[in-house]
Amino acid sequence: MAVAASMKNLIDTAHIIESKGTHKYSIIWLHGIGNSSDTYKDIFTQIQPPNTRIILPNAPQQWITIQGSMAASSTKKMIENAQIIPSKGVHRYTIIWIYGLGGNADGYTEVFIKMQPPNTRIILPRATKRWVTILGRQYYLESWWERDDACVEEGTVIMDKLRELIDDEIKLVKNASNIIIGGFSQGGCLSLTTGLTYSKQQLGGIICCGGIFINEKKLLEKISEYSKTIPILTIHGKKDDIFKWNDVEAGLELLKQKGVGDNMEVLAEDDVEHIISPQGFDLISKFIKKQFKI
Known part of the structure; x- marks a missing residue:
C-alpha cells in the first residue's frame, strides 16, 4: 500500500507525454541536479517512438550544497516562494510564520488575514x-x-536563510523589534531556535507552538545575549504525540539554565494534542498586538 501511494505521488508530479497510438511501451527518464522535466519534454516529444508513453518525474526542490555553498538558497528565493499578506497601511511590522510537516502556507493565510x-x-x-x-x-x-x-x-541551513530574511525585513521596518517570528511543529522548532540564536538585534518576539528548541550543542552555544530578554510565547498540548510534553519541559529547563525563563510565557493545555487550539490562536493574537504595541 505504501508503494502504491508513493508511485501515485510520483506520477502526480511528473510530466507525461502520452502514447501516440496504443500504449505498449514506456520510457521513464530522470533529470539531473538543477533540472526539471521541462528540460527534456521537447526533446522526447521529437524522438518519441510510436505506442510509447514517456514519464519524466520531477525531483523535489530542496536546499543542496555545491562546493561548499548553498544552491538555490538566497533570501530572494525564499521570498519568491512565500505567501505574502501585504500590510494594511504603511509597512511598519513583519510577522514571519513557519508551518509544520504536511502543512502549507495556504492553510494559514485565512487565519492571519483575520488576525x-x-x-x-x-x-x-x-x-x-x-x-x-x-x-x-x-x-x-x-x-x-x-x-x-x-x-x-537541514534545519541549520533553513535557519541561516531565515536570519537572512530577518536582515532584509529590518531594512524595511527599521528595527528587529518590529519583527516577530513564529511557527507550529517543525516551524515552531525553527522559529524558537532561529529567534534565540539571532544575535544582531533583539526581535520583537518569538512564538513556538507544538515545537521545541533544536537541542544540539553548537546551537546552544549560539544562543544570543538577547535570549534572556526577548518576549517568547510557547504553546503546547500535553497530549501532543509528536513532541511529547515531557521532552518539551526538559528543553525549557535547559533553556532556563541558559538564562531564558522570565521572558517566556508558557501555555500548556491539558487535553490538547498536536494542534493550535482556539485558545492558543487567541493568545497568539494578543501576544502580537502587545509586542507591536497595537
Whole structure:
C-alpha cells in the first residue's frame, strides 16, 4: 500500500507525454541536479517512438550544497516562494510564520488575514515538497527536513536563510523589534531556535507552538545575549504525540539554565494534542498586538 501511494505521488508530479497510438511501451527518464522535466519534454516529444508513453518525474526542490555553498538558497528565493499578506497601511511590522510537516502556507493565510494587525506584513515561507517517512510509510509532503535525524543539519541551513530574511525585513521596518517570528511543529522548532540564536538585534518576539528548541550543542552555544530578554510565547498540548510534553519541559529547563525563563510565557493545555487550539490562536493574537504595541 505504501508503494502504491508513493508511485501515485510520483506520477502526480511528473510530466507525461502520452502514447501516440496504443500504449505498449514506456520510457521513464530522470533529470539531473538543477533540472526539471521541462528540460527534456521537447526533446522526447521529437524522438518519441510510436505506442510509447514517456514519464519524466520531477525531483523535489530542496536546499543542496555545491562546493561548499548553498544552491538555490538566497533570501530572494525564499521570498519568491512565500505567501505574502501585504500590510494594511504603511509597512511598519513583519510577522514571519513557519508551518509544520504536511502543512502549507495556504492553510494559514485565512487565519492571519483575520488576525492581521494594521501596518503589518505577514510572510509565510514555503517548505520543499519531498518524500518523508511517517510510521514506515512514504508520503510526498511539504517538509523543512527529510528525516528527524536530519533536523539539525537541514534545519541549520533553513535557519541561516531565515536570519537572512530577518536582515532584509529590518531594512524595511527599521528595527528587529518590529519583527516577530513564529511557527507550529517543525516551524515552531525553527522559529524558537532561529529567534534565540539571532544575535544582531533583539526581535520583537518569538512564538513556538507544538515545537521545541533544536537541542544540539553548537546551537546552544549560539544562543544570543538577547535570549534572556526577548518576549517568547510557547504553546503546547500535553497530549501532543509528536513532541511529547515531557521532552518539551526538559528543553525549557535547559533553556532556563541558559538564562531564558522570565521572558517566556508558557501555555500548556491539558487535553490538547498536536494542534493550535482556539485558545492558543487567541493568545497568539494578543501576544502580537502587545509586542507591536497595537
